[in-house]
Amino acid sequence: MADELLFNPRTYDPAHFDPETRRLLRATVDWFESRGKRRLIEDYRSRVWLEDFLAFSAKEGLFATFLTPAADAARPDQRWDTARIAALNEIFGFYGLDYWYAWQVTILGLGPVWQSGNAAARARAAELLFEGQVFAFGLSEKSHGADIYSTDMLLEPDGDGGFRATGSKYYIGNGNAAGLVSVFGRRTDVEGPDGYVFFAADSRHPAYRLVKNVVDSSKYVSEFRLADYPVAPDDVLHTGRAAFDAALNTVNVGKFNLCTASIGICEHAMYEAVTHAHNRVLYGRPVTAFPHVRRELTDAYVRLAGMKLFSDRAVDYFRSAGPDDRRYLLFNPMTKMKVTTEGEKVIDLMWDVIAAKGFEKDNYFAQAAVEIRGLPKLEGTVHVNLALILKFMRNHLLDPVAYPEVPARLDAADDEFLFRQGPARGLGSIRFHDWRAAFDAYADVPNVARFREQADALCVFVGTAAPDEEQSRDLDLLLAVGQLFALVVHGQLILEQARLTGLDQDVLDELFAVLVRDFSGYAVELHGKDSATERQQNWALGAVRRPVVDEARSARVWERVEALSGAYEMAP
Numbered sequence: 001m002a003d004e005l006l007f008n009p010r011t012y013d014p015a016h017f018d019p020e021t022r023r024l025l026r027a028t029v030d031w032f033e034s035r036g037k038r039r040l041i042e043d044y045r046s047r048v049w050l051e052d053f054l055a056f057s058a059k060e061g062l063f064a065t066f067l068t069p070a071a072d073a074a075r076p077d078q079r080w081d082t083a084r085i086a087a088l089n090e091i092f093g094f095y096g097l098d099y100w101y102a103w104q105v106t107i108l109g110l111g112p113v114w115q116s117g118n119a120a121a122r123a124r125a126a127e128l129l130f131e132g133q134v135f136a137f138g139l140s141e142k143s144h145g146a147d148i149y150s151t152d153m154l155l156e157p158d159g160d161g162g163f164r165a166t167g168s169k170y171y172i173g174n175g176n177a178a179g180l181v182s183v184f185g186r187r188t189d190v191e192g193p194d195g196y197v198f199f200a201a202d203s204r205h206p207a208y209r210l211v212k213n214v215v216d217s218s219k220y221v222s223e224f225r226l227a228d229y230p231v232a233p234d235d236v237l238h239t240g241r242a243a244f245d246a247a248l249n250t251v252n253v254g255k256f257n258l259c260t261a262s263i264g265i266c267e268h269a270m271y272e273a274v275t276h277a278h279n280r281v282l283y284g285r286p287v288t289a290f291p292h293v294r295r296e297l298t299d300a301y302v303r304l305a306g307m308k309l310f311s312d313r314a315v316d317y318f319r320s321a322g323p324d325d326r327r328y329l330l331f332n333p334m335t336k337m338k339v340t341t342e343g344e345k346v347i348d349l350m351w352d353v354i355a356a357k358g359f360e361k362d363n364y365f366a367q368a369a370v371e372i373r374g375l376p377k378l379e380g381t382v383h384v385n386l387a388l389i390l391k392f393m394r395n396h397l398l399d400p401v402a403y404p405e406v407p408a409r410l411d412a413a414d415d416e417f418l419f420r421q422g423p424a425r426g427l428g429s430i431r432f433h434d435w436r437a438a439f440d441a442y443a444d445v446p447n448v449a450r451f452r453e454q455a456d457a458l459c460v461f462v463g464t465a466a467p468d469e470e471q472s473r474d475l476d477l478l479l480a481v482g483q484l485f486a487l488v489v490h491g492q493l494i495l496e497q498a499r500l501t502g503l504d505q506d507v508l509d510e511l512f513a514v515l516v517r518d519f520s521g522y523a524v525e526l527h528g529k530d531s532a533t534e535r536q537q538n539w540a541l542g543a544v545r546r547p548v549v550d551e552a553r554s555a556r557v558w559e560r561v562e563a564l565s566g567a568y569e570m571a572p
Contacts, residue, residue, distance in 0.1 A: 090267075105136055112237045210224050386482035
């Protein structure tokens with residue numbers, strides 16, 4: 001019997017989607033499966049550009065169907081639907097991050113276009129998608145990274161309503177082949193934020209010079225330079241502060257994709273790891289007979305389950321967002337930061353079990369162990385996103401308000417609000433529903449109740465021992481507090497999704513045993529920070545808890561893990 005929590009190409013049937021979405025998702029899985037594992041790994045190792053994959057996508061209309069908003073659609077199945085985008089992220093991650101990256105950077109490149117009121121540019125983007133083209137997002141620079149305040153891409157007015165653009169961009173995915181590159185720069189004749197400009201460039205134009213791929217990979221992460229590039233009025237996407245907002249709001253849309261890519265990587269690696277460990281005999285016993293191996297693989301399994309539950313529920317908040325409900329702006333950096341770092345833990349746990357097998361060139365695991373490291377570092381580091389999450393902590397924990405229930409959102413709807421998010425400010429005013437309700441629904445699950453004690457303790461910390469003004473400049477201390485808060489939000493959405501899906505309570509209890517240990521670990525870390533006050537140190541030690549141990553429950557969850565042995569193996 002297939003595990004209902006994990007993606008398995010052998011049994012995959014996304015019946016909850018409309019017929020065309022099901023067809024395209026299944027066609028994508030079948031395309032990868034027909035190529036086989038040897039070809040998949042060889043393409044990764046040889047670092048070839050993804051021409052075959054992009055030809056498949058163009059033939060099926062995959063990107064055009066999934067990434068054209070309904071307002072710009074030429075066919076009824078075209079829409080921007082976060083639920084099916086998340087499903088495709090998972091599939092791409094399952095087979096290789098190179099494929100996901102070309103898709104992800106296309107999403108980023110489209111962000112400023114779909115937020116623009118430039119009808120000509122929108123029509124051009126829709127046509128390029130229909131042709132099977134990819135897109136790029138020209139934001140970061142070699143000297144400044146993603147510090148958009150300091151851009152050196154300069155636009156000089158040409159006297160005819162357009163500009164001549166000169167400058168370079170660095171770390172720009174798809175920069176070698178993009179039919180449209182959304183480029184951020186600033187005017188030479190206007191100072192300050194009013195001088196920002198987002199414009200559309202074509203990588204095939206003579207004034208667009210491709211310098212190199214800055215990474216050793218099939219992912220083409222380019223450096224390019226514009227030299228007196230002509231920017232016509234129809235190429236201008238945004239000006240002034242709207243250009244700044246478009247940059248940040250595009251990242252809001254794009255960073256969400258990292259969580260489900262991480263999930264896909266972990267799922268494929270888990271099938272390989274469990275199958276290998278369960279069929280390898282050491283000292284006359286299967287490797288999986290050793291208690292520490294069972295613990296590591298069980299922890300990996302429930303952490304992966306938590307990644308999926310959190311991400312699936314976060315989709316609902318993304319899709320239900322609006323001007324009066326911006327809770328997604330917390331759950332979004334959570335998916336980017338928390339889910340992707342959980343992915344690293346999942347891979348590390350499995351790697352500790354399979355050891356040298358994880359290096360072998362004929363396995364998917366070897367590339368999974370490398371690629372899983374990249375996702376926490378894209379679209380803002382873990383530290384950047386933790387600092388962002390902290391902006392929401394007091395309102396979320398201590399000052400809830402009533403909201404209508406957010407349902408599961410698998411309907412075939414266009415998520416058009418994502419392209420009219422508005423000014424990228426006012427995060428401190430965003431309010432949240434009461435997180436305690438999710439925990440109350442599972443108060444009878446021992447480790448949920450144990451974790452709830454720790455979450456309540458964090459509320460006491462925020463009310464009585466929160467960092468003072470001087471400590472608020474100590475980012476090292478704040479990040480430890482951010483990890484504690486992130487665990488509460490992580491647990492909340494896991495519980496909400498568990499209720500919607502009827503998750504097996506053994507799995508839930510085992511998962512929260514892990515979260516109790518995590519909270520205790522971060523509390524001890526806070527205790528050891530140089531600037532922690534005596535009150536904070538005492539609080540930290542008082543928040544440490546031991547999970548509720550239940551050997552029979554753990555054995556039942558282990559049976560689920562053990563059943564993954566041989567459940568899926570990619571064809572040669």
